[in-house]
Every structure is written in structure tokens, then in C-alpha cells.
Amino acid sequence: MVLIMTNKYILKKDHLVPLLRQLGKEYQLVAPLENKHGDTLFTHIDNLDNCRVDLENQPQNSLKQFFFPQQEVLFRYRNQPGVSYEFEPAKSREDAVLYLGVRPCDLSAILYMDVVFLKDFKDPYYQKRRNNSVLVGLNCNTPFDNCFCNGTKSGPFIDYGFDLQLTDLGKYFLVESDRSRGEDILEKLHQFFELATEDDVKDQYQAYLESRGRFKRQVHVDLAMKNLAEGYVADGVWTELSERCQDCGGCAYICPTCVCFSIYDQQQSATEGERIRCWDACTFSGFTRMAGGHNPVDSSIRAIEQRFRHKLQFDVKKHGRPSCVGCGRCVEMCFGGTDIIRFINMACCEGM
Amino acid sequence: MEILQPDLYLPKSAEIIDVTEENSQIKTYILSFIDKEFNDSFAPQPGQFVLLSVPHYGEAPISFSSTPDENGRFHLSVRKAGKLTSALHAMEKGDIVGLRGPYGRPFPMEQFEGKNLLFVAGGIGLAPLCPVINSSLQNGADRCVTLLYGSRTPSDIAFKADIDKWRQHENVTCLLTVDSSEEGWQGEVGLVTGLFGKCSYDPDDTLAIICGPPMMIRAVFAELERQGFSDDNIITTMERHMKCGVGICRHCHMDEKLVCKDGPVFTLSELKKLDVMELRS
Incomplete structure (x- = not known):
């Protein structure tokens, strides 16, 4: 056996469930579970002995909803006209949650949400959930049909941002940590892990190289970004996309990095109500409409332009990288033919 | 819990x-x-x-x-x-x-200190300019302050008490106009840009501060540029739909900027780098 000089570990596959059982004493567990319909979704685990953790298929949902729910109560208000109008902070029951099987695209999406929700003004709801989270990643040995994280440089492997991360080496998982919360688990539950050898690390690198060769799509994200930044994307591209877009908002809802939201009051009685935050989509015509009807984004053409420019141009300028993570979910979702790969391909044909 | x-x-x-x-x-x-x-x-x-x-x-x-x-x-x-x-x-x-x-980003009040100021407003657009005008009258009495204000009709003229108060300062000129006249109105009728010929200021030594409906903003920008104002000396404040107010929800997106956080105050030179509805012809 080669002398170990790594901080990487081995987790035997049949130790995964016992490890989760142990972790379940401290954390609520969320993992990709295959439900009775055969769908794989990130789901809260109620009973480890009565669920099927699926680390083979891509979860249909991302983890967005766990950190930024589709709908949530920000606070309750009570109004007595002329007497008082008071706001009662929401009560939070969230415990520490451990997320298992977070693939590099979804992990990158969480790191992006960290920037949006925590960089300047700290969103307290997001911050709370994020602080209570432990992310256990899973590198992708085999990209799925619509994956293009190689183009967005957010996969198929990632080496930062997780607390713990698994790489499937066939007979067992290689385990790495990048944050102290991961280190703590490795230390506290050391009985589940063995030190990895240099050969294991070589196997991980081999898996990475092979995975890079397994992408079914070649999506030239860099070229589309360049053409956008240099003004080579003609108006006809936006017009064609807007003609085909069915305004369903599905792309925004399924997207792990689309975090636009709306805020409104839900009146419950003459004197009480809740202030609600819910997901919104920048492609909806009402998204920018002001009281009185004036809309500075005066067509669906401009709205769809904003969607793609935001992800592939504005965020690149602001944060140094696109906010598309190449998960491919919108490609599956879109029945109008206006998904981001379609756009990228159209944008790549420009300026040539 | x-x-x-x-x-x-x-x-x-x-x-x-x-x-x-x-x-x-x-x-x-x-x-x-x-x-x-x-x-x-x-x-x-x-x-x-x-x-x-x-x-x-x-x-x-x-x-x-x-x-x-x-x-x-x-x-x-x-x-x-x-x-x-x-x-x-x-x-x-x-x-x-x-x-x-x-x-939001406030008006650059330090930059206004001691400068001649030209305010151009339409309707409710005068509201955000009121504190700037008041402050300009408190500090530095020897500068010229001009207000050009357009309303739909004479009875739509808002902030009358403020305007009367400002008019008591001898270095202040307030010119009003209405889109359509009513009985008893002796003043100007027509667009606010029609007032430019009725006052004098030095475009090289004056900052212009504008707020109003998009059509007015567009016309006023064009007129000020024609007069030789530099884009850095033309300042406006933008109106957009907003939800969070702090740069997260994105309802107020304006090209690559968010009006709530990057604005609402912008110079014309900043706006010209963007695709902005108010500037589209």
C-alpha cells in the first residue's frame, strides 16, 4: 500500500446508508430519491429504510426550492386603522439540513445564489437556511443527455464549494472536504472512512478525464458570451426566440439560478395578513410593468433578451462567470424551443 | 423555535x-x-x-x-x-x-455645491427634485437656480406652495407651463422644452437635473445636448417597478443595471452606455 499523503478518504458503498443513518441523528437529510413513479427528485428523507436514494440519475429539481422556496411568508402584519400597523417576523423551524448528491452544476448554482442573496444586502431567510446547510457533493462520472457544464465551467467535477464531496470510483466513493463542516464530519464519524491512497486519487483523475469525454452535446458557451459582449447578436435572434416562447415561465422555475421574485400581501382578515415572497420570471410581461400600465420593457422580445443577457453577459461582467450552470434542465422543460442551448447555438452563428 | x-x-x-x-x-x-x-x-x-x-x-x-x-x-x-x-x-x-x-444611490449633492442648477420636471417628477432645490437654496446664495416645470393643466400644477417659496429667492427663476390651458391661465402653454428659450444660463457652468415622464426626459436630454451640456452634467432619476429595493429581485432591471441599487440617480453619460427605454427614439 502506498503511503498516504492526501486528505482524501474512502467510503465503502455499503457504508453509505449506515453513515446517513448516523448523520440523520444530527441533520435532516435531503437526497435524490426515486419516488414510486420512477421520478428522481431532491426530497426530504423521512425514513431511510423506506426510500431509494438515487445517485445514478439527475434529480429533476435543483436545490433552489430548499434555500429559496417557491412561496414563503416573510412576515405577518396586523393593521388597526389609525391605531397600529405592525409587522411580526416569521418564525423559523429550520434545523440543520444535510444535502446529499449535490452535483457540480447544482453546487455552482448555490454558490451563485450566495452571491445574489448574501453579497451586499443579506437576505435573512436565505442566510438562515444556508448557514444551516451541509452540502455533500457528487462529481458526475457520466454527464446526462442535456448537460453542458463543461461549457459553463461548472462541471463535470468541481473542487471547491462543498462541505464533503463524493466521487464514485466503482467499488467505493472517494471522499473529500472543502469546508470545516465537512472536516468535522470526517473527524467525528471517522469510523465510516478509511484514508485514500494515491492510487485512489489517480482513479479519481481518470474518472474526471473520462467524464469530460462523455458529453453528448457540444455547447459553445464561451463563444456565445463573447458574441453577446461584443454586440454580434442580431435582433433577429431575440425576435425568433420570442416568437417561439410560450411565456410559461417553466425555464425560470426549473432553473437553479433563476432567483427573481415577487412580493405581495395575502390578506387574511380585515386586520391581518401575510407578506409573501414567490418565484417570478423576467420573461413575464408584468414583471416590469409599473402602476398605471407603463412598461419600460415594451415587448416579449426585450424580455427574453434580458433573460439570456443577464445569464451570459451581465453576470459575466459583474461576477466573472455566467450564471447558467449547464444543468440542461430548461432544455428538457421547454416545449417552445427557446431553451438556453437553442439560444447559445443561435448566438454562436452570429458574427461569423 | x-x-x-x-x-x-x-x-x-x-x-x-x-x-x-x-x-x-x-x-x-x-x-x-x-x-x-x-x-x-x-x-x-x-x-x-x-x-x-x-x-x-x-x-x-x-x-x-x-x-x-x-x-x-x-x-x-x-x-x-x-x-x-x-x-x-x-x-x-x-x-x-x-x-x-x-x-438607492442619492443625487451627488457634493457635486452640486456652489454650481448653477437647472431643474427640469414634469408632473410628479418634481417630487424627488424638491429636496435638492431646497438644499441648493440653503447653501450658497450666489448661484443661479432655474426650475422649468410642466404640468398637464393649470389645476394639475403640484407643489405650488414650494414654488411660491422658491420664487421669493432672487437668484431663483421658476417657469411653468401646461399642456392644455384652462380659464384664467395667463402662463405658458406647451411642452416644458418650450421654456428653454425663456431663461438664460451658461451650459458650460450649469448642472441639469431632470425628472419626469419618459417622453419628457427624452425631449429634454436632446435639447440640453443641443445646447452643449456635457453628458456628465445631465443628471436624472429613473422610475421602475420594484419589489425588494436592494438589488435581488431584478424587477427594476435596466439593461445590465438595477435601478434600485445602481440608481435611481444616473448621469446621461451612464445611461448612454446602456440600452434604456427612455433614450430609445
């Missing part, structure tokens, strides 16, 4: 101390936070805005039309435009609203 401290989205209660009717569509609310200590520390700057909560109607962004007075009272002038503002217009002295803020 832990109580979240959602300061970011949690408004503070503020009492309507008084209401002034500026015209049939615009009312000015004189407000003060019920939490006295908070009210004392509240220091909005001209050009900033708050998210105003009206019970059961959510929130809307409203610019300050004054800085706090010696009693810590401040003004929000609101045009009745939708459901929330209609509900607000039905509220009275003693009623309570919610406010959070102040948010």
Missing part, C-alpha cells in the same frame, strides 16, 4: 402626521416613524427612496420629496396610479403606513 430577524424586508411603522393635496392626483404625506429612536437616526438623502407598505396592498417604491425637518418629519409625495397608491390616497392623518429604506 428561533425568531428570524428579517430586518431587510421588515418595514417600520410610520404615522401620517399630515396630508397635503398637491392636486387631484398627487398628495404629499408628512411622516414620522413611531419608533422615535429610529426616527432620529433616519437620514435619507435627496434622490433616495423607500418601499412604502399600505395594509393589504404590499409595497411600492416612493422617492423622498424632502429631507427630514428639525422634528425628523419627512415627505413622500405620491401620485394615484394603481391599487396601492389609491388605497394610500384614502388614508388620512393619524393612519399608519410601513416603510423600509432608505435605498
